[in-house]
Amino acid sequence: MSTKFREGANPMNTKWSRWKTIWTCAFLLIAIVLCDARAASALPTGKVMALPMFARKYGLPCSACHTAWPELNNFGQVFRDNGYQLMNDRDSPIWQNPSYFPISFRITPSWHRESTTNQAFDSVPGNGDGLGVGTLTQAGFDLSGMDLWSGGTLYKNISFILLPSSDPTAVWHFESAFIRFDNLWHSPWLNVKFGRFELDNLISEKRFLFLSANGGLYQIYHFNVPGSINNFGYGDNQIGVELAGHSANSYTRYSVSMLSSNEGGVNFTTDVVPGGSPSNRTYDVNLAFSQAFNAPGPPGESGFGLERVGAFAYIGQRPTNFETELGTQLVGINNKPFYRIGFAGDLSYKNLELMPLFMYGHDNPYLGQFGVPAGSTLPAGAQAPTFYGGFLEAHYYFNPQNVALARFEQINVGQQAISPSVSGVSGSNGNITAVSFGYRWYPIMFSRAGVALDGEFSRVRTIGQEPESGNGSGFIGNPTAAVWSNSIYFGIDFDF
Amino acid sequence: MTLKKFAVTFALGSIALLTAGARVSTAQSHVNSPDPLLGTPSVATETSQVNGLTGHAEEGKHQYRRFCIGCHGPDGNGQGMNAQWIDPQPRDFTEATFKCRSTPTGTLPTDEDLFNAITRGFVTTNMPSWRPLNPQQRADLVAFIKTWSPRWAKEKPGAVLNIPPETAVTIESILHGRELFQKLECWKCHGPEGHADGPSASTLTDSKGNPIKPFNFSTGERFMCGDSNRDLYRIFMTGLDGSPMPSFADVIQPNDAWDLVHFLRTLQVALPNNQELTLWQSYKAAHGKDLKPIGPDSAGGAQ
Numbered sequence: 001m002s003t004k005f006r007e008g009a010n011p012m013n014t015k016w017s018r019w020k021t022i023w024t025c026a027f028l029l030i031a032i033v034l035c036d037a038r039a040a041s042a043l044p045t046g047k048v049m050a051l052p053m054f055a056r057k058y059g060l061p062c063s064a065c066h067t068a069w070p071e072l073n074n075f076g077q078v079f080r081d082n083g084y085q086l087m088n089d090r091d092s093p094i095w096q097n098p099s100y101f102p103i104s105f106r107i108t109p110s111w112h113r114e115s116t117t118n119q120a121f122d123s124v125p126g127n128g129d130g131l132g133v134g135t136l137t138q139a140g141f142d143l144s145g146m147d148l149w150s151g152g153t154l155y156k157n158i159s160f161i162l163l164p165s166s167d168p169t170a171v172w173h174f175e176s177a178f179i180r181f182d183n184l185w186h187s188p189w190l191n192v193k194f195g196r197f198e199l200d201n202l203i204s205e206k207r208f209l210f211l212s213a214n215g216g217l218y219q220i221y222h223f224n225v226p227g228s229i230n231n232f233g234y235g236d237n238q239i240g241v242e243l244a245g246h247s248a249n250s251y252t253r254y255s256v257s258m259l260s261s262n263e264g265g266v267n268f269t270t271d272v273v274p275g276g277s278p279s280n281r282t283y284d285v286n287l288a289f290s291q292a293f294n295a296p297g298p299p300g301e302s303g304f305g306l307e308r309v310g311a312f313a314y315i316g317q318r319p320t321n322f323e324t325e326l327g328t329q330l331v332g333i334n335n336k337p338f339y340r341i342g343f344a345g346d347l348s349y350k351n352l353e354l355m356p357l358f359m360y361g362h363d364n365p366y367l368g369q370f371g372v373p374a375g376s377t378l379p380a381g382a383q384a385p386t387f388y389g390g391f392l393e394a395h396y397y398f399n400p401q402n403v404a405l406a407r408f409e410q411i412n413v414g415q416q417a418i419s420p421s422v423s424g425v426s427g428s429n430g431n432i433t434a435v436s437f438g439y440r441w442y443p444i445m446f447s448r449a450g451v452a453l454d455g456e457f458s459r460v461r462t463i464g465q466e467p468e469s470g471n472g473s474g475f476i477g478n479p480t481a482a483v484w485s486n487s488i489y490f491g492i493d494f495d496f
Numbered sequence: 497m498t499l500k501k502f503a504v505t506f507a508l509g510s511i512a513l514l515t516a517g518a519r520v521s522t523a524q525s526h527v528n529s530p531d532p533l534l535g536t537p538s539v540a541t542e543t544s545q546v547n548g549l550t551g552h553a554e555e556g557k558h559q560y561r562r563f564c565i566g567c568h569g570p571d572g573n574g575q576g577m578n579a580q581w582i583d584p585q586p587r588d589f590t591e592a593t594f595k596c597r598s599t600p601t602g603t604l605p606t607d608e609d610l611f612n613a614i615t616r617g618f619v620t621t622n623m624p625s626w627r628p629l630n631p632q633q634r635a636d637l638v639a640f641i642k643t644w645s646p647r648w649a650k651e652k653p654g655a656v657l658n659i660p661p662e663t664a665v666t667i668e669s670i671l672h673g674r675e676l677f678q679k680l681e682c683w684k685c686h687g688p689e690g691h692a693d694g695p696s697a698s699t700l701t702d703s704k705g706n707p708i709k710p711f712n713f714s715t716g717e718r719f720m721c722g723d724s725n726r727d728l729y730r731i732f733m734t735g736l737d738g739s740p741m742p743s744f745a746d747v748i749q750p751n752d753a754w755d756l757v758h759f760l761r762t763l764q765v766a767l768p769n770n771q772e773l774t775l776w777q778s779y780k781a782a783h784g785k786d787l788k789p790i791g792p793d794s795a796g797g798a799q
Contacts, residue, residue: 058624059582060578060624061563061567075628077628078627086617086624088618088619088621088622088623089716249627249628296632302552305630399558399561400561446566447577
């Protein structure tokens with residue numbers, strides 16, 4: 001049965017059409033690559049890239065700020081920490097040509113193939129029984145969302161970011177929007193940011209190099225124990241105020257943020273989608289600290305590079321109930337706490353970069369129970385949901401224009417929301433194992449625009465849960481079996 | 497579709513990317529460069545010595561490609577693709593002429609001079625501070641920069657300027673410095689009040705014939721070659737090679753040079769915590785009417 005329905009679930013899933021699609025795309029990609037190679041070889045040498053609005057402003061190569069676009073190197077980190085200023089007394093917009101406008105856009109046309117096992121669907125298309133179990137596969141050309149960046153300085157030591165961002169169907173929201181007062185009292189240790197922004201993550205998910213559905217996110221940045229009503233994601237932008245500081249070379253960095261307990265939502269709702277649940281009146285706190293140092297090489301040789309280690313802690317609250325009016329939710333109440341703590345590193349060995357991260361998460365037992373307000377009697381077996389895990393990501397930079405990527409990620413549920421001895425659910429329910437491999441090639445890199453060809457393969461195994469990527473039907477066929485979700489991705493990532 | 501088939505497809509794509517990427521990388525290195533690799537043959541052997549670090553040109557080449565090539569160009573001649581938009585123009589390393597030195601005019605700078613220039617950057621220009629690069633990377637860059645000119649193989653850096661201890665900041669020192677400012681005709685470029693509006697200011701060009709502006713003391717808090725009194729002393733005693741700013745080492749005695757430093761500081765009205773300016777303003781409040789204006793009418797002395 002399963003074979004039959006695997007074949008029938010997707011019109012592309014005949015052997016002929018499947019291979020035809022793959023080989024057509026492979027040849028097309030090769031043709032594109034070779035054409036680009038010929039075109040690019042005629043271009044001037046040494047072109048490198050960055051967020052072009054800054055590159056255009058300063059005339060610097062993009063690789064000055066990025067190890068590989070869009071990941072920042074330490075020079076880019078200092079630039080960012082200084083409020084998008086080079087501190088050359090020419091940062092204020094008054095020094096710019098009036099025609100200069102600080103705006104960039106980024107989008108990625110792609111071809112990708114998503115395949116997810118152990119999915120429930122109708123045994124016969126259209127019969128509505130939901131009894132089929134098999135692999136759901138989709139493939140084809142696609143678009144990413146679009147980022148429309150604007151950012152820079154309003155005045156010396158006053159900087160801003162405005163980032164309207166759309167999904168592939170052009171539904172927009174404000175991914176980031178903040179103003180930042182830099183170098184208060186002439187001190188790099190005092191900078192205040194106000195608005196919606198990315199948490200001060202040592203390893204940024206917003207500026208990383210993977211794009212595929214399964215590989216294009218850090219699983220642990222969005223993980224919550226199955227059954228938890230906590231919607232917090234460490235990788236999601238939050239809204240509030242941040243005090244941050246850094247040494248002159250940003251080797252030492254700290255930040256303290258006070259954030260609304262609404263997962264970055266606006267208009268007093270949770271999350272960014274209008275119409276989400278109402279937020280509560282409480283605040284979360286994020287703390288981050290990192291220290292970098294130079295690793296000396298063997299005697300007589302150059303050093304290994306810059307090594308950075310850091311730690312973070314997020315302490316937050318989420319409502320377990322809501323004030324209502326005629327059943328309509330008004331304000332979150334009966335808040336209960338949760339926290340995430342961890343450490344991370346960004347380590348270099350010449351052209352090899354290793355980024356390890358470990359995180360431990362803990363929620364109040366009430367956050368593990370849907371529809372049980374704080375103060376009510378918890379169901380039998382209820383306990384504090386916990387998890388732990390992390391990832392190790394590796395980049396190898398052949399040169400500023402070619403980088404190979406790999407990542408392994410593992411998350412284990414430490415404690416289920418309901419004790420397995422009571423619920424009968426496996427203690428490993430929700431565990432995730434993920435691997436990703438990729439390669440990015442930047443055929444043209446210069447200070448006006450950027451293009452990267454991105455190829456990836458990602459594979460994620462989840463126990464008893466849908467993959468974080470959203471791949472699949474949304475319903476698991478066999479809840480006791482693992483779900484494997486694969487992504488193959490080829491994209492042309494460009495910005496201007 | 498099995499995982500094996502996925503992997504084969506993915507591998508094919510990756511091989512195509514790798515192959516084409518390598519082709520382009522090699523091809524781009526050839527453009528405008530006599531050598532497939534950046535720099536000259538001395539890249540293999542050139543080193544620098546800075547603060548106990550040994551910089552290697554071979555390593556610096558990679559840093560140069562990543563950080564510097566956009567402005568200074570693949571041939572090190574300051575003709576990178578961004579150069580056309582940059583004012584002042586990027587340094588031409590093939591000439592081995594450097595503004596910020598601790599060595600006499602016309603001589604090569606020390607490795608530490610280049611290291612400090614990379615670290616500090618050049619305020620009001622497109623050359624940022626590269627302090628975020630670690631010291632080893634900067635030392636490697638110094639070694640690589642030295643591969644662009646054969647002068648580095650033939651000559652040694654000049655003797656480092658000896659800077660005596662700073663003299664006390666007194667009104668007498670400032671007044672004497674003011675006299676020197678008049679006598680040495682600094683005002684002709686920098687202007688009587690240091691506003692960079694002297695009669696010669698609009699005519700200045702650098703060694704490549706590009707227009708160049710004198711330093712405006714009234715708005716600038718930092719100098720291109722540093723921000724301390726010692727840096728200011730060094731600037732006019734060594735000159736800024738490649739620019740119209742000459743060396744005054746042969747015409748000013750060390751103590752006189754400190755006096756000039758103290759007066760020049762009084763022109764920096766935007767500089768916070770400026771003790772020379774504070775002293776000068778209190779003097780001017782009481783004796784301003786007795787001061788001769790600086791300029792062509794004060795040929796006999798400014799005081």
